[in-house]
Amino acid sequence: MKTDRSKLKMIINQIIGMVVFMIGIFATYQGALNQKPWLGPLIVMLIIIYDLLSHRKNIIARLKFLFLVAFIGMLTESLLIIFSVYSVEPNTRWLINAPFAPLWILALWLNFGTRLPSYLSFLNGKHILNAISGFVFAILIFHSAKSMGIISFQQGTLSLLICAIAWAIIIPIIYIIAAKLLLKPSTKEIK
Numbered sequence: 001m002k003t004d005r006s007k008l009k010m011i012i013n014q015i016i017g018m019v020v021f022m023i024g025i026f027a028t029y030q031g032a033l034n035q036k037p038w039l040g041p042l043i044v045m046l047i048i049i050y051d052l053l054s055h056r057k058n059i060i061a062r063l064k065f066l067f068l069v070a071f072i073g074m075l076t077e078s079l080l081i082i083f084s085v086y087s088v089e090p091n092t093r094w095l096i097n098a099p100f101a102p103l104w105i106l107a108l109w110l111n112f113g114t115r116l117p118s119y120l121s122f123l124n125g126k127h128i129l130n131a132i133s134g135f136v137f138a139i140l141i142f143h144s145a146k147s148m149g150i151i152s153f154q155q156g157t158l159s160l161l162i163c164a165i166a167w168a169i170i171i172p173i174i175y176i177i178a179a180k181l182l183l184k185p186s187t188k189e190i191k
Contacts, residue, residue, distance in 0.1 A: 073109025
């Protein structure tokens with residue numbers, strides 16, 4: 001009976017986590033689309049606060065992890081922009097000027113960072129699967145952003161491929177960092 005309750009609790013937590021994650025994505029894209037680029041970062045900040053308060057025992061490790069995700073995401077996206085792989089519509093910027101990635105893109109990375117620990121139990125150490133998911137999600141995300149008119153590809157389809165390859169490289173790295181920071185060494189369970 002207890003295992004049934006714990007499985008049910010885990011399923012409910014996953015569903016709630018996914019809904020909150022989707023709210024962060026929706027708010028970020030809608031803010032960028034409607035010249036309110038502060039909306040996504042504000043909502044994601046609330047999601048981060050909720051996540052940290054929900055995991056008080058592990059708050060320092062989660063903060064370190066979120067900082068590293070922010071750094072890696074910002075560095076990756078800024079390099080893609082600097083090297084003219086894609087460009088961001090100027091009216092979607094707030095606080096961070098070109099050539100760096102705008103704050104709404106950083107918010108998307110942080111939103112991902114709050115969700116990733118819940119995937120560690122089944123994706124830890126699966127580097128090829130993480131690379132494939134990075135590749136596929138990059139295609140979906142960048143294609144959607146281009147379709148919405150908030151980014152433009154500077155090199156056509158090649159831009160999309162470059163973004164997908166970049167994500168196929170960095171997503172496994174982020175999972176490795178998450179495992180080192182967030183998993184107990186002896187049991188490989190989330191702290």
